[in-house]
Amino acid sequence: MDCFRVAVFLGFIILSSCKDYHKDMKEWAESIPAASSLGFVKSSTPGYLEIDWNNPHQIDKGITRYTITAIQGHQDPVSIHFYLEFKNGIFSRQGWERLE
Numbered sequence: 001m002d003c004f005r006v007a008v009f010l011g012f013i014i015l016s017s018c019k020d021y022h023k024d025m026k027e028w029a030e031s032i033p034a035a036s037s038l039g040f041v042k043s044s045t046p047g048y049l050e051i052d053w054n055n056p057h058q059i060d061k062g063i064t065r066y067t068i069t070a071i072q073g074h075q076d077p078v079s080i081h082f083y084l085e086f087k088n089g090i091f092s093r094q095g096w097e098r099l100e
Contacts, residue, residue: 029094048072
């Protein structure tokens with residue numbers, strides 16, 4: 001019985017130590033100064049995010065989206081992806097879309 005208690009305790013410690021950076025990602029994206037350049041946003045990207053800077057999605061004339069491909073500790077059970085949007089190389093907004 002003692003081994004079971006130890007295993008449960010260790011499992012709890014491991015699970016509770018995995019931080020989900022989803023909220024931090026949203027706070028970071030919302031704090032990006034208006035009219036920030038693509039270079040500034042790239043250089044200020046936190047280490048807990050992976051953004052696909054090499055494969056932008058052209059949405060409209062001059063509008064480009066960069067997908068946030070991973071958020072450390074975040075599990076996505078409802079298939080939502082997040083992006084950063086730039087208009088002519090200037091940050092315009094952050095957002096999300098549900099994948100079908």
